[in-house]
Amino acid sequence: xxxxxxxxxxxxxxxxxxxxxxxxxxxxxxxxxxxxxxxxxxxxxxxxxxxxxxxxxxxxxxxxxxxxxxxxxxxxxxxxxxxxxxxxxxxxxxxxxxxxxxxxxxxxxxxxxxxxxxxxxxxxxxxxxxxxxxxxxxxxxxxxxxxxxxxxxxxxxxxxxxxxxxxxxxxxxxxxxxxxxxxxxxxxxxxxxxxxxxxxxxxxxxxxxxxxxxxxxxxxxxxxxxxxxxxxxxxxxxxxxxxxxxxxxxxxxxxxxxxxxxxxxxxxxxxxxxxxxxxxxxxxxxxxxxxxxxxxxxxxxxxxxxxxxxxxxxxxxxxxxxxxxxxxxxxxxxxxxxxxxxxxxxxxxxxxxxxxxxxxxxxxxxxxxxxxxxxxxxxxxxxxxxxxxxxxxxxxxxxxxxxxxxxxxxxxxxxxxxxxxxxxxxxxxxxxxxxxxxxxxxxxxxxxxxxxxxxxxxxxxxxxxxxxxxxxxxxxxxxxxxxxxxxxxxxxxxxxxxxxxxxxxxxxxxxxxxxxxxxxxxxxxxxxxxxxxxxxxxxxxxxxxxxxxxxxxxxxxxxxxxxxxxxxxxxxxxxxxxxxxxxxxxxxxxxxxxxxxxxxxxxxxxxxxxxxxxxxxxxxxxxxxxxxxxxxxxxxxxxxxxxxxxxxxxxxxxxxxxxxxxxxxxxxxxxxxxxxxxxxxxxxxx
Amino acid sequence: xxxxxxxxxxxxxxxxxxxxxxxxxxxxxxxxxxxxxxxxxxxxxxxxxxxxxxxxxxxxxxxxxxxxxxxxxxxxxxxxxxxxxxxxxxxxxxxxxxxxxxxx
Numbered sequence: 116x117x118x119x120x121x122x123x124x125x126x127x128x129x130x131x132x133x134x135x136x137x138x139x140x141x142x143x144x145x146x147x148x149x150x151x152x153x154x155x156x157x158x159x160x161x162x163x164x165x166x167x168x169x170x171x172x173x174x175x176x177x178x179x180x181x182x183x184x185x186x187x188x189x190x191x192x193x194x195x196x197x198x199x200x201x202x203x204x205x206x207x208x209x210x211x212x213x214x215x216x217x218x219x220x221x222x223x224x225x226x227x228x229x230x231x232x233x234x235x236x237x238x239x240x241x242x243x244x245x246x247x248x249x250x251x252x253x254x255x256x257x258x259x260x261x262x263x264x265x266x267x268x269x270x271x272x273x274x275x276x277x278x279x280x281x282x283x284x285x286x287x288x289x290x291x292x293x294x295x296x297x298x299x300x301x302x303x304x305x306x307x308x309x310x311x312x313x314x315x316x317x318x319x320x321x322x323x324x325x326x327x328x329x330x331x332x333x334x335x336x337x338x339x340x341x342x343x344x345x346x347x348x349x350x351x352x353x354x355x356x357x358x359x360x361x362x363x364x365x366x367x368x369x370x371x372x373x374x375x376x377x378x379x380x381x382x383x384x385x386x387x388x389x390x391x392x393x394x395x396x397x398x399x400x401x402x403x404x405x406x407x408x409x410x411x412x413x414x415x416x417x418x419x420x421x422x423x424x425x426x427x428x429x430x431x432x433x434x435x436x437x438x439x440x441x442x443x444x445x446x447x448x449x450x451x452x453x454x455x456x457x458x459x460x461x462x463x464x465x466x467x468x469x470x471x472x473x474x475x476x477x478x479x480x481x482x483x484x485x486x487x488x489x490x491x492x493x494x495x496x497x498x499x500x501x502x503x504x505x506x507x508x509x510x511x512x513x514x515x516x517x518x519x520x521x522x523x524x525x526x527x528x529x530x531x532x533x534x535x536x537x538x539x540x541x542x543x544x545x546x547x548x549x550x551x552x553x554x555x556x557x558x559x560x561x562x563x564x565x566x567x568x569x570x571x572x573x574x575x576x577x578x579x580x581x582x583x584x585x586x587x588x589x590x591x592x593x594x595x596x597x598x599x600x601x602x603x604x605x606x607x608x609x610x611x612x613x614x615x616x617x618x619x620x621x622x623x624x625x626x627x628x629x630x631x632x633x634x635x636x637x638x639x640x641x642x643x644x645x646x647x648x649x650x651x652x653x654x655x656x657x658x659x660x661x662x663x664x665x666x667x668x669x670x671x672x673x674x675x676x677x678x679x680x681x682x683x684x685x686x687x688x689x690x691x692x693x694x695x696x697x698x699x700x701x702x703x704x705x706x707x708x709x710x711x712x713x714x715x716x717x718x719x720x721x722x723x724x725x726x727x728x729x730x731x732x733x734x735x736x737x738x739x740x741x742x743x744x745x746x747x748x749x750x751x752x753x754x755x756x757x758x759x760x761x762x763x764x765x766x767x768x769x770x771x772x773x774x775x776x777x778x779x780x781x782x783x784x785x786x787x788x789x790x791x792x793x794x795x796x797x798x799x800x801x
Numbered sequence: 802x803x804x805x806x807x808x809x810x811x812x813x814x815x816x817x818x819x820x821x822x823x824x825x826x827x828x829x830x831x832x833x834x835x836x837x838x839x840x841x842x843x844x845x846x847x848x849x850x851x852x853x854x855x856x857x858x859x860x861x862x863x864x865x866x867x868x869x870x871x872x873x874x875x876x877x878x879x880x881x882x883x884x885x886x887x888x889x890x891x892x893x894x895x896x897x898x899x900x901x902x903x904x905x
Contacts, residue, residue: 775901777835781827 119330120180124173125189125206128166128216129255135162136248143241152231152240159244160227163251167220174213182627185210186330188261199325200316207261207329211628214469215258215401218476222393223251225595229484230385232592233491243283247389250276254394258401262328263312266402270308270366273395274301280390281382293381300375304365311358315409318342318351329405333631336408356409356416360423363399369427369457373450374699380442384487387442392449392483393476400456400472404465408631411463417637421461421542425553428454430696432560436567437681437693440497441486444568448523449479451557455538458550463637464541465629466622470610471534474522477606478531481519481599488512488590489572493583499571501583506573508587513573515593515600520569522603524562525659533607540612540651544640558655562662570670612652614645811852819845832885832895836878843874 138146138158146154177185191204208216227247234243253276257269274297282294312327319325321342324335342351363369368376379391390396403410403420410417431450438444452475459468490497492509506513522531539558543551577584590596609621629638642648668675681689691697774780822841829835847867854863889895 777897777900778827778830785823785827 119186119188119207120184122187122189122208124169125187125208125259126191128169128173128220129206129252129259131162131166131169132248132251132255135159136245136252139241139245139248143245147241152235155241155244156231159248160224160231162248163220163224163227166251166255167217167224170213170216170220173208174217177208177210177213182623183630185213185627194265199320200327202262202264202327204265205261206259208259209628210624210626211401211404211469212258214473214625215397216255218473219251219254219258219394222476222480222599223254223389225598226385226389226393226480226484229388229487229592229595230383232590233385233487234383243280243383246276246279246283247386250280250390250395254398257398261330262326263315263332264327266329266405267308267312270362270398271305273390273398274298274305274366277301277379277390277395280386281379283382283386287381290381293375293378297375297379300372301365304362304372307358307365308362311355311362314344314351314358315355318344318355321345321351332406333408336412336631337633339409340412350413352409353413353415356406356413357419359402359406359409360399360416360420363402363457364423365399367396367399367453367457368450369399369423369454370430373427373431374702376450377443377446377695380440380446384442384483384490387446388480388483388487391446392479396449396453397456397472397476400453400460400468403457403460404469404628407460407465407629407634407637410460411631411634411637417461417463418547419461421458421547421550424454424457424459424461425542425547425550425557426454427451428458428557429553429560430454432557432564433692434695435564436560437689438564439499441489441499441502441568441572442483442497444499444564445479445482445486448482448561448565451561452479452523452535454557455535455554458542458547458554459538462542462545462547462550463634463640464538464545465634465638466610466625467534467537467541469625470607470621471538474530474534474603474606477599477602478519478522478529481515481596481603482523484592484596484599485512485516485519488593488596491590492587493579494586496579496583499568501579502572502577503575503579504573504577505587509573509589511589511593512596515596515603516573517569518600519603520565522607524565524663525558525655527656528604528607530603530605530607533610533612536652536655537610537612539655540648541640543651544642544648546641555655555658559658559662562659563666566663566666567670570666574671575673612648614649614652808852808856811848811856815845815848815852818842818848830896830898832888832897833882835897836881836885839877839881840874843870843877846870 135158139155143155146158173187177187187208189206189208191206194202194204196202227244230243230247234240237243250273253269253272255269257266257273260266260269278294278298281297282291284290285294315332316325316327318339319332319335322335322338324331324338326332326335336352339352343349344351344354361372365372376391376396380387382391410420428451431447431454435444435447435451438447452471456468456471456475459465459471488509489502489505489512492505492512493502496502518529522529523535525532525535527533527536535558539551539554542554577587610619613619629635665675669677683689694700818841822838822843822845825838825841826835827838829838847870850863850867850870852863853859854861857863885895888900892899
């Protein structure tokens with residue numbers, strides 16, 4: 116890690132999507148009009164696929180290296196060197212960012228390809244692919260940046276692209292509002308993130324190593340133990356990691372800042388799949404895993420992360436139970452699954468968290484794209500109550516959707532079982548029994564709401580209009596679904612639970628990233644008994660089966676009336692869940708309305724007090740200038756005019772002397788001479 | 802010197818010529834008439850030069866001055882007549898009372 120291998124191909128992975136975005140934004144309208152949408156496809160998808168190819172070759176190269184040497188750096192140019200802050204534009208490829216890069220370019224590439232079909236009738240097709248490419252660029256910058264500021268540039272960049280793509284169909288007010296909400300909620304987290312960077316930089320400065328370069332922070336982090344902030348006596352590590360986690364709750368949609376993600380479903384479905392399920396929302400988990408050496412030093416922060424993750428996993432799952440919008444269910448499911456990932460990194464199972472991140476990218480992208488196909492076939496209808504029986508008309512979508520559902524439900528041997536079961540087990544093994552219970556309950560609910568969705572959408576009788584039924588068709592992009600469905604099935608084989616086989620290539624691959632001494636200590640679990648692990652897997656699985664059983668009874672066989680549960684407590688509980696615990700309303704009352712009131716009060720203050728003072732000053736100055744004008748007009752101008760008037764008058768009088776008559780002049784001369792002579796004569800006589 | 806003609810006779814003659822010249826200058830309206838009056842005044846001065854030279858005992862000083870004055874008068878006549886011609890060009894007359902356009 117101290118001597119990364121200098122390479123020069125990482126820049127290509129990042130710059131290709133940027134080039135794609137530039138071409139699409141600048142030449143897109145022209146290309147689309149004169150060459151056709153094929154040109155946009157070639158640029159937009161080609162850039163990402165090429166980046167994926169380079170990433171794969173990088174993986175091959177990396178696998179040929181000794182595990183401890185799997186660190187590559189691509190140094191481009193110096194960025195800013197201010198005081199003690201030395202930042203360069205440099206990209207850092209290690210096993211962790213390798214996996215993220217493969218997910219972003221691989222799953223992202225598939226979603227790009229899917230979009231060519233999904234967005235085919237869109238007028239501003241080029242704009243969509245421009246933003247999609249720019250998003251890929253920003254996300255890769257976030258992942259590959261070798262210092263935290265560069266990471267923050269990507270962090271903000273993906274937020275911008277997310278905002279633009281949520282409001283892609285900006286002619287509808289609800290979409291732009293959703294975009295604004297995502298952007299504003301994320302700002303709250305981003306502020307915390309920047310403050311964390313500041314605190315960290317200050318702390319590292321206090322021990323004589325001011326830096327924001329990630330690998331250098333890793334080197335000096337152990338020296339930060341026991342270093343306190345100059346104010347309030349907080350520990351630098353504890354304070355900055357907590358703030359970073361707050362930043363992560365914004366980007367990765369955790370309690371309390373998750374509210375934007377369900378609204379983000381206003382964007383086109385491929386966007387939901389790419390940004391709001393597979394990649395961007397995992398930035399928070401990536402950040403915690405990337406800075407594992409810092410977080411591992413802050414046990415309090417770790418506990419907060421684990422508990423918040425567990426709470427979010429359960430909380431979002433309960434909301435998902437009652438949603439009727441096909442994408443809303445998946446949105447809350449995403450929030451819930453992100454909770455699992457945070458719980459994993461929170462208890463110290465970094466590899467398990469990153470692994471779930473990867474498998475989740477596969478099956479959640481598959482679910483979203485499958486739902487996209489359904490929405491497309493239904494002519495834009497998103498309400499599951501109006502669907503049903505679609506498995507006959509859309510067999511490929513159905514099978515892939517089912518595979519992904521089994522994966523997210525955690526049914527062995529699907530990918531989700533390998534990753535989610537591991538997280539639930541690790542929570543218990545690290546002694547977080549409370550988190551374990553939360554995750555366990557969440558797992559049962561996940562199965563329920565996912566199978567409820569499958570049964571409502573694909574089973575039973577069609578409940579939509581006759582016209583919709585006639586229009587039903589299989590998606591033209593179903594081969595993308597097949598690839599993602601296959602990945603949902605086999606994607607978990609890299610990390611099979613230990614009690615089955617002890618072959619764990621994924622964890623071993625990531626091991627160098629989590630190799631710092633303090634991290635090793637945290638990763639080490641208390642319980643290593645394989646039989647205990649097997650028993651716990653059985654407990655989880657029995658709850659999964661129970662969840663499926665209820666869903667099956669209620670929505671497939673319909674022998675059990677959902678009313679029996681929704682009417683508990685006079686329906687109040689159901690209303691609470693259906694309305695998402697009124698969190699949006701509470702936030703509206705607690706933050707948005709007071710803020711608006713404050714802005715109105717300030718506007719009034721501005722209009723009446725500040726403007727009043729300014730206007731009064733203006734009036735005073737007007738009066739003074741009027742006085743000054745009078746003085747100028749009557750005194751200064753008066754003197755000047757008087758001088759000119761006198762001169763004019765004298766001149767007027769004197770000009771009569773010049774008669775122009777030569778005789779007159781001569782008489783004058785004669786008279787003057789005679790006068791002089793006379794005077795002289797008189798004077799001499801006198 | 803015979804005939805009892807003294808310096809005073811010359812001076813009186815000179816004064817008379819000067820007075821005539823002065824009168825001519827003041828009373829003429831014709832520009833050429835005025836120039837002629839000026840010639841008379843200059844010649845009255847010449848009479849004085851010669852008279853003072855003759856009676857004052859100087860050798861040729863007066864005569865030389867008189868020659869200078871004649872030369873000067875010639876030059877003055879050239880300039881004066883050129884001015885008169887210019888006035889005639891502009892006003893179609895050489896009556897100086899018609900050229901009072903410079904009056905203030």
